[in-house]
Amino acid sequence: xxxxxxxxxxxxxxxxxxxxxxxxxxxxxxxxxxxxxxxxxxxxxxxxxxxxxxxxxxxxxxxxxxxxxxxxxxxxxxxxxxxxxxxxxxxxxxxxxxxxxxxxxxxxxxxxxxxxxxxxxxxxxxxxxxxxxxxxxxxxxxxxxxxxxxxxxxxxxxxxxxxxxxxxxxxxxxxxxxxxxxxxxxxxxxxxxxxxxxxxxxxxxxxxxxxxxxxxxxxxxxxxxxxxxxxxxxxxxxxxxxxxxxxxxxxxxxxxxxxxxxxxxxxxxxxxxxxxxxxxxxxxxxxxxxxxxxxxxxxxxxxxxxxxxxxxxxxxxxxxxxxxxxxxxxxxxxxxxxxxxxxxxxxxxxxxxxxxxxxxxxxxxxx
Numbered sequence: 001x002x003x004x005x006x007x008x009x010x011x012x013x014x015x016x017x018x019x020x021x022x023x024x025x026x027x028x029x030x031x032x033x034x035x036x037x038x039x040x041x042x043x044x045x046x047x048x049x050x051x052x053x054x055x056x057x058x059x060x061x062x063x064x065x066x067x068x069x070x071x072x073x074x075x076x077x078x079x080x081x082x083x084x085x086x087x088x089x090x091x092x093x094x095x096x097x098x099x100x101x102x103x104x105x106x107x108x109x110x111x112x113x114x115x116x117x118x119x120x121x122x123x124x125x126x127x128x129x130x131x132x133x134x135x136x137x138x139x140x141x142x143x144x145x146x147x148x149x150x151x152x153x154x155x156x157x158x159x160x161x162x163x164x165x166x167x168x169x170x171x172x173x174x175x176x177x178x179x180x181x182x183x184x185x186x187x188x189x190x191x192x193x194x195x196x197x198x199x200x201x202x203x204x205x206x207x208x209x210x211x212x213x214x215x216x217x218x219x220x221x222x223x224x225x226x227x228x229x230x231x232x233x234x235x236x237x238x239x240x241x242x243x244x245x246x247x248x249x250x251x252x253x254x255x256x257x258x259x260x261x262x263x264x265x266x267x268x269x270x271x272x273x274x275x276x277x278x279x280x281x282x283x284x285x286x287x288x289x290x291x292x293x294x295x296x297x298x299x300x301x302x303x304x305x306x307x308x309x310x311x312x313x314x315x316x317x318x319x320x321x322x323x324x325x326x327x328x329x330x331x332x333x334x335x336x337x338x339x340x341x342x343x344x345x346x347x348x349x350x351x352x353x354x355x356x357x358x359x360x361x362x363x364x365x366x367x
Contacts, residue, residue: 004039004085006039006041006084006150006151007027007150007151008027008028008029008030008145008149008150008151008153009025009026009027009028009149009150009151010025010026010028010074010076010145010146010147010148010149010150011023011024011025011074011075011148011149011342011345011346012024012025012026012028012072012073012074013054013055013069013071013072013073013074013075014071014072015071016055016056016057016069018055018056018073018349019052019055019056019058019349019353020349020350020353021346021347021349021350021353022346023055023148023345023346023349026072028072028074028145028149029142029143030142030145030151030152030153031138031140031142031143031144031153032140032141032142033087033153034087034089034140034155035087035088035089035090036087036089036090036091036155036156036157037085037087037090037153037154037155037156038083038085038086038087038090038094038100038153038154038155038156038159039083039084039085039086039151039152039153040079040081040082040083040084040100040102040151040152040153040154040159041081041082041083041084041150041151041367042079042080042081042147042149042150042151042152042365043080043081043082043168043364043365043367044079044080044081044168044169044171044172044339044362044363044364044365045076045078045079045080045146045147045148045149045172045342045362045363046076046078046172046173046175046176046177046337046360046361046362046363047076047078047348047349047352047357047360047361047362047363048076048077048078048104048173048176048177048203049202049203049204049266049352050075050077050104050176051075051076051077051146051148051349051352052349052352052353053266053290053292054069054073054075054134054135055069055073055075055349057069058292069135070135070136070137070143073134073135073145073146074134074145074146074147074148074149075134075135075146075147075148076133076134076146076147076148076149076363077102077103077104077105077132077133077134077146077147077175077176078101078103078104078147078172078173078174078175078176078177078362079101079102079103079133079146079147079152079154079172079175080099080100080101080162080168080169080171080172080175081099081100081101081152081168081365082097082098082099082100083095083096083097083098083099083100083159084096084151086156087156090156090159091156091157092156092159092161093161094156094159094161098161099161099162099164099168100159100160100161100162101159101160101162101171101172101175102133102147102152102154102158102159102160102175103133103158103160103175103176103179103315103316103321104132104133104175104176104180104315105124105125105130105131105132105133105158105315106131106132106133106134106136106138106144106154106155106158107129107130107131107136107138107139107144107155107157107158108124108125108127108129108130108131108157109127109129110124110127110157116128116129122317122319123317124157124317124318125314125315125316125317126314131144132144133146133147133154133158134146138155147363148342148345148363150365157318158318160175160318160321160322160325162325163325163326163328163329165329166325166328166329169337169339169362169364170328170334170335170337171325172362173203173207173335173337173360173362174207174321174324174325174328174335175321176315177203177204177207177335177360178207178211178324178328178335179315179316179320179321179324180204180207180288180313180314180315180316181198181204181205181207181208181211181262181264181288182207182211182316182320182324182327183313183315183316183320183324184262184286184288184311184313185208185211185212185215185260185262186215186320186323187286187313188260188284188286188311189259189260190211190212190215190216190217190260191215191216191217192216192217192218193218194217194218194259194260195217195218195219195220195221195257195258195259195260195280196212196217196219196220196221196258196259196260196261196262197220197221197222197223197242197258197260197261197262197275197278198212198220198221198222198223198238198261198262198264199223199224199261199262199263199264199265199270199275200223200224200263200264200265200289201222201224201229201232201233201359202264202357202359203357203359203360204264204288204289205222205224205264205359206232206233206236206335206336206359206360207335208262208264209222209233209236209237209238210236210237210333210335211324211327211333212237212262213236213237213238214327214328214331214333215327219239219240220237220238220239220240221238221239221240221241221242221254221257221258222234222236222238222240222241222242223241223242223244223261223275223278224241224242224243224244225243225244225245225246226243226245226246227241227243227246229241230243232336232358232359236336242254244271244274250274251271251274251275251277251278252277254278255277255278256277256278256279256280256281257278257280258278258279258280258283259279259280259283259284260283260284260285260286261275261278261279261283261284261285261286262286262288263275263285263286263287263288263289264288264289265289266289266290266291266292267289267291267293268291268293268294268295268296268297269293270296272285272296272297272298272299273297273299273302276299276302276303276306276308276310277302279302279306279308280306281306281307281308282306282307282308282309283306283308283309284308284309284310284311285308285309285310285311286311286312286313287310287311287312287313288312288313298310335359335360336358336359336360337359337360337361337362338357338358338360338361338362339362339364340361340362340363340364341363341364341366342363342364342365342366343366344363345363348361348363
């Protein structure tokens, strides 16, 4: 593959105990170099709930071939850093020295065989040969390793140039947390004249509020079980706050008031039937959170009687990420982040488990 003067080292999960803050720092072998690749000197990496799900091997869905975690695993898919090696066949205009980022996807077939409808429609996140930024396997047999590390190697098709106006620490969590909420908001017409609900005020939900407001929604409603995040939600731009665990008859009180709901919570026990009651006729509820603890109930009668739609969404394409970053520049969007040293990653994971993040941790390499 050709030699480099740097080593690929990072925080490795060796077993499900890694999700308890028991990762081990060690060297790893990146995917074999291809001339379409980019090596990135990692300066920042956001901490995503998916990192914890993967480290504890919490997701296994046989019907979509989402198998167990491939240990050892270095997580982190909100990567920002400097391009230090760029292949001769890299796509785009990336050059050595550019500030770049990688989100939750590291590979797809990109319709090379002409039989992938998702890639043909520029929706590679739905490719059935998708490779995640970590715990995945590339066509050349190499494993994907994420950004809790010093260096990352990724195919150039999924490497994004970061606009100068966005600080690296703020850009990093946009590459998964941001795009995961921005994409469905755009897909489902968030904008003037629409009332939008965001369920869950956390790493994803706070982005949902920011982007719904930036896209011009007339009314943005934050929805959470408790009222402890009400002040934050209003500062983020929410016009209203519903505390479902503290307000009696909330579903009836706010019935038929929303055009679109984005749900970021990852629990099979969430009151999805009551959430659906908040939708206007022919409204849409989009589920983003993926529960480990069982399947969601389907609100069949609400779907039928009110003609509402229940859907899902998965990250976003590289072009959508670029569009989102430009909106962040234009609207001066600033996520709420807490920067932490990369060397403290195990403690950060423990803090993440405790729900202490307000609202996105970002690991910083101290070069």
